[in-house]
Amino acid sequence: MIKEKKIAVLGLGYVGLPLAVGLCSSYKIIGFDISLDRVSQLLKGIDKTLEVKETKLRRCLKTKLSITNNFRDLENCNIFIATVPTPITKKCTPDFKPLKDVCKTISRLLKKNDIVIFESTVYPGATEEICAPILEENVKNLKSGKDFFLGYSPERVNPGDRVHSIDKIDKVISGQNKKVEKVLFEIYSKLTKGKIFLAKNIKVAEASKVIENSQRDINIAFINEVAKICNKLQISIYDVLDASSTKWNFLKFQPGLVGGHCIGVDPYYLAHKSSKLKIDPIVILSGRKTNDEMPAFIAKRIDEKLKRKSKILFLGLTFKEDVPDLRNSKSLEIISFLQKKFHIIKHHDPYGKTNDLQLENLTKIKNNSFDALILAVPHKYYLKRMVFIKSLLKPNGIFFDIKGKVDVKRDENITYWTL
Ligand SMILES: NC(=O)c1ccc[n+]([C@@H]2O[C@H](COP(=O)([O-])OP(=O)(O)OC[C@H]3O[C@@H](n4cnc5c(N)ncnc54)[C@H](O)[C@@H]3O)[C@@H](O)[C@H]2O)c1
Numbered sequence: 001m002i003k004e005k006k007i008a009v010l011g012l013g014y015v016g017l018p019l020a021v022g023l024c025s026s027y028k029i030i031g032f033d034i035s036l037d038r039v040s041q042l043l044k045g046i047d048k049t050l051e052v053k054e055t056k057l058r059r060c061l062k063t064k065l066s067i068t069n070n071f072r073d074l075e076n077c078n079i080f081i082a083t084v085p086t087p088i089t090k091k092c093t094p095d096f097k098p099l100k101d102v103c104k105t106i107s108r109l110l111k112k113n114d115i116v117i118f119e120s121t122v123y124p125g126a127t128e129e130i131c132a133p134i135l136e137e138n139v140k141n142l143k144s145g146k147d148f149f150l151g152y153s154p155e156r157v158n159p160g161d162r163v164h165s166i167d168k169i170d171k172v173i174s175g176q177n178k179k180v181e182k183v184l185f186e187i188y189s190k191l192t193k194g195k196i197f198l199a200k201n202i203k204v205a206e207a208s209k210v211i212e213n214s215q216r217d218i219n220i221a222f223i224n225e226v227a228k229i230c231n232k233l234q235i236s237i238y239d240v241l242d243a244s245s246t247k248w249n250f251l252k253f254q255p256g257l258v259g260g261h262c263i264g265v266d267p268y269y270l271a272h273k274s275s276k277l278k279i280d281p282i283v284i285l286s287g288r289k290t291n292d293e294m295p296a297f298i299a300k301r302i303d304e305k306l307k308r309k310s311k312i313l314f315l316g317l318t319f320k321e322d323v324p325d326l327r328n329s330k331s332l333e334i335i336s337f338l339q340k341k342f343h344i345i346k347h348h349d350p351y352g353k354t355n356d357l358q359l360e361n362l363t364k365i366k367n368n369s370f371d372a373l374i375l376a377v378p379h380k381y382y383l384k385r386m387v388f389i390k391s392l393l394k395p396n397g398i399f400f401d402i403k404g405k406v407d408v409k410r411d412e413n414i415t416y417w418t419l
Helices: 016-023 036-043 054-062 097-107 126-137 178-191 202-233 237-244 266-276 282-305 331-340 380-384 386-391
Strands: 006-010 028-032 065-068 079-082 115-118 149-152 171-175 196-198 311-315 344-348 370-375 393-401 415-417
Touching: 006 016, 006 097, 016 028, 016 054, 016 065, 016 178, 036 065, 054 065, 079 097, 097 126, 115 126, 115 178, 126 149, 126 202, 149 178, 149 202, 171 178, 171 202, 178 196, 202 237, 202 266, 202 282, 266 282, 282 331, 282 370, 282 393, 282 415, 311 331, 331 344, 370 386, 380 386, 386 393
Parallel strands: 006 028, 006 079, 028 065, 079 115, 115 149, 171 196, 311 344, 311 370, 370 393, 393 415
Antiparallel strands: 149 171
8 A cells, every 4th residue: 555654744732743753763754833933943952842852852853853834845745644733612612623724735735545644632423524525625536535545543642741651552543444554553553662452443433532531521520529519518529539549449530620622622522523413412511511610619719718909829820730731721710710809919830821921930939928829730840849839928828729739737837728
């Protein structure tokens, strides 16, 4: 089918860049992105997602990886891997614009026998129903499944997680026929030492990914609901979880803020497809609702405990710990709620910078400056500096430790609050 593989990776974000770098030790890879900023930073060896180290990126750029924002540079490629975003609209329905755009780009380059692989998270059926017709648009007489072929391999990589990295995790693959499956098997075997699982077909592979993240969302929603119950009972959910998780089959999910580009988004793709199939996605959407209400719940609990116009240091803006990703971050919702209640908030994050918020230089803040500290995202950076951070609080100030990560001793003169 394909003798010499020339691979293009389209979309060089959290998923695409580590993929391009991972594959370039085995294949010649051309990475393509529409963002000029992203391309020019990557060409300088800078990855602002912090997923690929500068030395590694520079080494790849000197050998088998090239990066471009000119799609014509992909003309000689015969395998196209799309890793573009799949966000949602304001109405929480799938926004297929980036996926449709990348299909249009690929369609200008497609030749007979080429393979197009999608890694973006979608609902079951999207690759063949949405992508295939667009790919066929610009290539006269080439039909998907006959002249060019589709594959789907969902991405499971977890940014910031150095244990479950792209070179170790098991990978699900699928293709339109046995030959395509074989090509995907060869490619992804070079990427990971983990197992390669061949899904029955593309729809199964698509479904497998979207239910992984939806399941996680629903499990967290249950624990968030329990956290609200515990709050009324005046006990800590974390104390309850410590006790429950001594049972062998208890699933120890943590309560908290569900943001980011995946867990808070992907269930809407599944719910959308479910509604189209006339199955009311009650569980999926109630999980979403519960998790979406969590920032307001936490912000109200914090506000109840504070005097008017309290001085607050808010720590952690990114959507989760140890990543620079601000997408769909719930910290910003809590901040905005508390500002509306007239509290005076200073912000800090060692990774994420928003244009709207002025970040404080922690080291320049004087001791005893704040009535309250809110540790929203327990970056390792904060946990390592906890003695100093606690010293910023006035005597008897309140430490709101949303994720229950910090030990506060009785003699520390700090009022401690957690979920
Ligand atoms: N981030 C994660 O943790 C993660 C994990 C697993 C799966 N996924 C899925 O992988 C996909 C990509 O997510 P991401 O986090 O890497 O997104 P991202 O926003 O980090 O990166 C996407 C990149 O694609 C580029 N892009 C957008 N439209 C393009 C186009 N038409 N042509 C070429 N480039 C284009 C953007 O400029 C950006 O650099 C999504 O479907 C997501 O759900 C993400």
